[in-house]
Structures are given as structure tokens and as C-alpha cells.
């Protein structure tokens with residue numbers, strides 16, 4: 186496969202996808218300032234290597250919520266992976282399981298959470314959107330727990346969808362169906378989502394959510410210290426610093442630029458992860474140095490899936506593994522724990 190960087194999948198995916206699917210996957214909100222900023226902010230930062238450290242062996246493994254993963258990298262929840270591949274979420278979930286990466290399944294996945302769980306081994310978390318009919322969330326959490334998902338990732342930055350112009354120019358109406366929740370085709374997908382969401386959800390509802398299962402709760406979409414503190418006070422085991430890949434409120438900062446504020450507020454009481462704009466092994470080590478325990482990638486895995494199916498996603502993981510290993514070795518860090526704050530400017 187003539188792919189030497191995650192970015193190479195993007196052009197291939199664009200060719201493979203319909204304009205509607207491409208607009209849905211690639212787009213951000215409003216002027217896409219935040220979408221671009223997520224990647225740009227990584228490139229404004231610089232690494233500080235230490236030399237003459239024994240890096241003859243580099244161990245990229247770590248744990249998240251107590252479970253071992255082979256790289257500090259996971260697959261972010263992305264809706265409608267059936268637009269990229271006939272088997273949809275099943276393919277990246279299988280690759281993630283085989284390669285030791287965590288896989289987060291979206292509420293709005295094309296395949297059902299049970300179908301995805303049937304791929305077998307692998308650490309999987311379930312991403313929850315709370316809809317106006319709260320019974321749906323209760324059922325989803327119960328099903329996820331029964332199917333072996335190990336955490337509930339509540340996405341908190343989508344009381345309603347952001348204003349996404351690319352989707353308005355290329356309306357996505359044929360989704361191929363949703364795996365977890367009933368849905369009728371015909372209307373624009375983003376409007377369907379907007380109509381379902383419970384915009385009244387607030388901090389007081391987290392007690393109800395936590396009562397639904399024993400699974401740890403992860404809050405996805407935290408962008409500042411105050412909310413990070415509230416997340417911990419309301420029992421979150423982890424937070425994901427995320428701006429939804431620039432798809433919700435435009436003009437919020439890049440996630441890498443607010444990571445330290447969140448890490449300081451959490452103060453070791455919960456794990457902190459980051460997503461948004463991670464494209465290189467050097468981005469991964471920068472996030473680790475600034476206090477993230479792991480990072481998640483959305484679009485790169487999606488593009489790899491659309492471009493080359495299972496071989497593509499496998500290649501994406503290989504590339505990331507090679508890049509993270511090389512970055513750690515050249516930074517003078519034989520273990521993930523050795524990637525400390527002093528390694529980034």
C-alpha cells in the first residue's frame with residue numbers, strides 16, 4: 186500500500202466517498218477555524234529531546250481505566266461508518282481489538298453495538314448521546330454493559346449540532362440505517378440528530394446516568410478547568426478534552442492548547458485524554474507530555490477505512506505505532522511514563 190503517512194488516506198477517501206459522505210466526514214462548523222486549528226496548534230509546538238538515554242527497547246504500552254492498551258492511542262467514536270465500508274464499525278473494531286487499541290462505538294453507529302461486540306477480543310467503550318426519550322439511554326447503557334463494553338463515554342458538547350455548512354451544501358439523507366436506535370430515512374441526518382437530542386441535560390442528570398450501570402463514566406467534550414472540576418465532582422472517571430473535531434462550536438481553541446488547564450484542574454483525580462487533530466506520532470507524544478494519558482483519532486481511521494477497508498485501518502495503526510515508537514526513542518523516552526512535561530516547549 187503506497188501510504189506512508191496518515192494524511193495520505195485523505196485524498197484516497199475523498200475519491201472513494203460520495204460528495205455527501207465526504208462533506209459529512211470532513212466538514213467542521215461555521216468557518217472551520219477550530220477544525221484547522223486542531224492540527225495547526227500541534228505544529229506550533231516543539232519537542233525537547235534528551236540524549237544518551239537507553240532506548241534500545243521502547244515500550245509504548247499503557248493503561249486506561251486500568252486496562253492495558255498497546256499504544257496510548259484509541260479510535261474515537263464516529264457515527265455512520267457504514268458510509269465508508271459495507272461492514273461499517275465492525276472493521277475498525279476488529280483491527281483495534283487485534284492490535285490492542287481501544288475502540289469507542291458511537292450511539293449513531295451504522296452497525297449495532299451487539300454486532301460490533303461480536304468481533305471478539307478488544308477493549309470497547311460505548312459513546313452515549315442522551316435523547317429526549319430518556320428510556321433510550323437507559324436501554325443503550327444496559328445493552329452496552331451486557332455486550333461487554335467497559336465504559337460509558339457521555340458526549341457533552343452536542344446539546345444540538347453545530348452549524349455545518351458543508352453538510353448543508355451536500356445534504357446527507359441516505360445513511361444506510363442506524364444500528365442502535367430506530368431512524369427513518371429521508372430527512373437530512375444532521376436534522377434528525379438535532380431533533381432527537383435532549384438539550385436539557387445538565388450536571389444533575391449525571392447521578393441518574395451513573396445509576397444505570399456500574400460502568401465508569403467518561404465525559405467527552407471538556408474544554409476548560411471549571412467543567413473538568415465539575416466532571417470530577419460528579420463522579421467522572423475520566424474526561425476527554427475534545428471540541429468534537431471542530432464540528433460543534435467554531436472558534437473554540439485547539440484541544441492541545443487547553444489540555445494543560447484541564448490536567449491542572451483534574452489534579453490526578455481522573456484520567457485525561459485528548460482528541461482533535463492528532464495526525465502524527467509526534468502529536469501523540471506532545472499530548473502525553475502535556476498530561477494526556479492517551480489520545481483518540483477520528484477522521485484518520487475513518488479515511489483509512491473508506492480508502493482501503495481492513496488493510497487500510499491496519500496500515501493506519503502500523504504507521505502510528507512506528508511513529509510513536511520512533512518519536513519516543515528520539516525524545517529519549519523508553520516508556521510512556523517517561524514522556525514528561527519537560528519534553529515539550
Ligand SMILES: Cc1cc2nc3c(=O)[nH]c(=O)nc-3n(C[C@H](O)[C@H](O)[C@H](O)COP(=O)(O)O)c2cc1C
Pocket residue numbers: 209210211223261262263264291292293312340405427428429430431432460461462463481482483484485
Ligand atoms: C464524521 C464524524 C462523526 C462523528 N460522530 C461522533 C459521534 O457520533 N459521537 C461523538 O461523540 N463524536 C463524534 N465525532 C467526534 C469524534 O469522536 C472526535 O471527537 C473527533 O473526530 C476528533 O477529531 P479528529 O477527527 O481531528 O481526530 C465525529 C467526528 C466525525 C469526523
